[in-house]
Amino acid sequence: xxxxxxxxxxxxxxxxxxxxxxxxxxxxxxxxxxxxxxxxxxxxxxxxxxxxxxxxxxxxxxxxxxxxxxxxxxxxxxxxxxxxxxxxxxxxxxxxxxxxxxxxxxxxxxxxxxxxxxxxxxxxxx
Numbered sequence: 001x002x003x004x005x006x007x008x009x010x011x012x013x014x015x016x017x018x019x020x021x022x023x024x025x026x027x028x029x030x031x032x033x034x035x036x037x038x039x040x041x042x043x044x045x046x047x048x049x050x051x052x053x054x055x056x057x058x059x060x061x062x063x064x065x066x067x068x069x070x071x072x073x074x075x076x077x078x079x080x081x082x083x084x085x086x087x088x089x090x091x092x093x094x095x096x097x098x099x100x101x102x103x104x105x106x107x108x109x110x111x112x113x114x115x116x117x118x119x120x121x122x123x124x125x126x
Contacts, residue, residue, distance in 0.1 A: 033075055034092060040067045041095045048102040054113020057106040061119045065126060 044064040051057035110116045 054110035054116035058115040058119030065123045
């Protein structure tokens with residue numbers, strides 16, 4: 001589970017990297033990236049909080065991983081592995097904190113769920 005959290009956090013935190021455009025373009029692109037990450041993460045957190053069982057939670061985790069993969073592909077020209085790019089972005093920090101709490105809660109709540117465990121394992125292998 002820690003690997004999953006680290007993987008997801010790396011994808012999210014790594015997202016605000018500068019590219020070889022003008023400062024205004026870089027800033028606009030960084031904002032767009034942050035907005036996309038915030039949107040998908042908030043939505044996922046809400047879905048995890050409403051999950052009725054481990055299968056539902058597992059499906060949400062896989063949906064989030066696929067969404068983040070699409071974001072990473074969209075911004076593939078950026079180096080998404082620099083966690084320093086989100087320093088100072090309080091909204092990202094809050095959203096990610098809520099997300100990690102939701103992940104921890106469903107892992108505790110549905111600790112015996114084979115479907116959730118398989119989903120988390122699948123995300124770890126990506």
